[in-house]
Amino acid sequence: MFIAIKTEESTLKGKISFYCKSLDVTRQGFHNYLKYKNSPWKYQSLADAMLDICAEDECNDTYGRVRMHQALEQKQPDGINVPSERTIYRVMEEIGISHRPKRKPNGITRADKEARKSVDLIKRNFTSDKPLEKCVTDMTQVKCLDGKLYVSAIFDCFDSAVLGLAMDTNMKATLCEKTLENTYKSHPGIRGCIIHSDRGTQYTSGIVKKSVVI
Template structure:
């Protein structure tokens, strides 16, 4: 079985050892073939590196395309979406570690809720059930802010929990009731029938206003609110704002309000149309919605 043990050089011997490695110990085989165990394991490592080279090149392409913003789990989804290649997440993690590719650190969320007495409060109907079995059954909404030089830009957005799509948003330099009301006007213009819809928010002053509480019941929607000071009750919306800022704003040196608004427009389009999500069976929000009607 082991004739001509010295023929073919070290690489030939390593190949022979690998073929019968399950029948004998590596130490016995290396002694028989007169090669070192360290040399054999170095050969295995080189083989593994060669096999991983095509995947590493794809990972590098994804990392570069998305400006190094993503960790191994989102990179795994982009490999499937952009290149049609499904790689085990543990392997993606290992290869990114070998290549020293790290995602940018996400800034922690800090609550900026403005609470005051005498406002109209609703019970927490949503109860952290951040899933819906059809579109326009559960919306979550909130307002976030982003500083541009000495000015604050405020963004109001509505997210559908069926497919995590941003159904409407509105930006302005004033954080007032009109910012939120205009957002809902846009959403309701696109969605004619919202009877039975649950709309969940925190207890920010815009959502406790009389105008807000008068508007939604008129179209058949039910108001739901987080418990006072509990940001986790609206975690799904906070998650979107976190992605928006760390992926769409923080990586760039934004100097003007126009640029900030453009970046937000571009990111929301990207988020809805091009960013796959594990919770959506590796599809983008739009793909997941279209799948329902297919």
């Protein structure tokens, strides 16, 4: 673009070689730019679909490439073949809707190094062919005006549905115990299910282990 401006769209022939050499650009590359610079962007339809998704809800403005890819797969816009996540990321960068985390997220639970290690029954396979067969659990914190709210939930690996949750102003083991109780009340068939968690002190505590056994 700089060379095109300086050479008045290549009309000043004598300056093309000088600028190409100075900027380490080939003459062929420069002329290809002139040839295709007014051509429509091949990802314009995809970009418009992404902007439409962001405009649907103010929360959608925080979408990263993974969630944007999922949203496109779900909507299946007419005439658009949903590309890879990498391509979606490049297009989001181009139109200015990509987001980078300000800091590396850290888990809020802390591993209990003294606790006996349990057998890993999931083995990194977080999918299931049947409901209430394999579940995962974790907790997160939500910043509120009057402090922090801790939310604990259990998800079904079959369809990622939330089977039960509990909330409290602290992240003690009783929060995990309440999550298990609420889940069992809503889905009694969860008895015998594999529930996978990290090795945080809340999950390795005696009170939670007792609830799991019961």
